[in-house]
């Protein structure tokens with residue numbers, strides 16, 4: 408089998424790995440690089456039999472539409488819905504590709520390849536690792552994963568009942584030189600949110616990704632414990648609506664502790680796409696909270712927002728009690744090098760604003776080194792190739808059988 412890592416050997420994001428047998432060629436992820444210094448791979452002339460997308464994060468699927476038209480794309484069904492949602496809310500076309508879905512733990516074939524998707528715990532929902540078999544070889548691609556989210560059991564199962572006879576493991580190494588100790592898991596995040604909102608005298612805002620379902624659950628649970636109402640925007644309500652495909656157990660807009668704040672700009676998208684949204688708009692209005700209600704009793708609410716919500720946050724500043732701004736995503740977005748994140752300057756300035764109580768709480772979407780070591784020890788691969796990392800050279804100090812490669816290099820397994 409011929410292997411080429413087009414991108415991902417020396418950076419976090421932009422992952423794209425090609426596997427070719429005698430007759431069949433497949434791609435593992437077609438990621439958009441996260442770093443502005445990194446050039447996207449040119450996939451327009453690449454003829455492959457299929458692309459497998461591990462999970463709905465841009466740095467894994469962002470280049471899928473640049474493949475030659477008609478290339479089959481295999482992705483989880485919910486993941487595909489979660490990719491569609493922001494397209495519609497950004498006023499862009501939904502992806503019209505040759506999509507195929509798969510079922511967790513059910514093997515399927517693409518030419519010479521047999522692929523078994525393993526559902527994993529990650530900050531994206533419907534995320535998978537893949538076992539790939541062809542020409543007598545067995546490869547395991549970790550995708551992005553961790554053990555400390557709300558589905559950590561999936562990681563523990565991989566460690567407890569490891570897949571045997573792995574010739575090659577592609578292992579992500581996002582956290583190689585990063586610590587997750589301050590907030591080791593979602594429970595720690597939930598507790599910080601709870602402690603912040605329980606005796607609040609003004610409103611709290613939580614800034615996190617609407618696609619980080621574990622974080623929405625943490626916010627919801629903190630609200631329930633503190634007797635507060637969780638306010639979500641229309642986009643977040645729609646994301647939660649998609650989860651209904653697989654579970655009734657995640658919070659949704661019709662739960663009694665949840666309200667929807669209907670901003671004009673998002674409501675416009677609902678009106679513009681009636682076929683896509685069905686009766687969602689009608690149902691949404693049953694659960695609406697108005698701006699006047701937020702101002703009447705601000706201490707009753709936790710608003711799940713974005714950095715771009717700063718104008719709304721400013722409207723609640725007063726001399727009597729600070730607004731809580733709970734920052735619950737990667738701190739790097741506030742370092743001044745992400746002007747593309749609208750509002751990041753304003754949010755960064757809240758850290759020294761006396762009218763704001765700025766609180767940070769976030770746990771990573773990625774496994775810390777100790778967990779990666781547990782996984783690698785259990786899988787015992789003959790070769791371990793680091794990907795999705797800035798520190799591939801350091802893997803050999805931490806793992807056995809490490810072989811590093813450079814982007815664009817090809818080799819035979």
Ligand SMILES: [Zn+2]
Nearest residue numbers: 462464531551
């Ligand atoms: Zn990811």
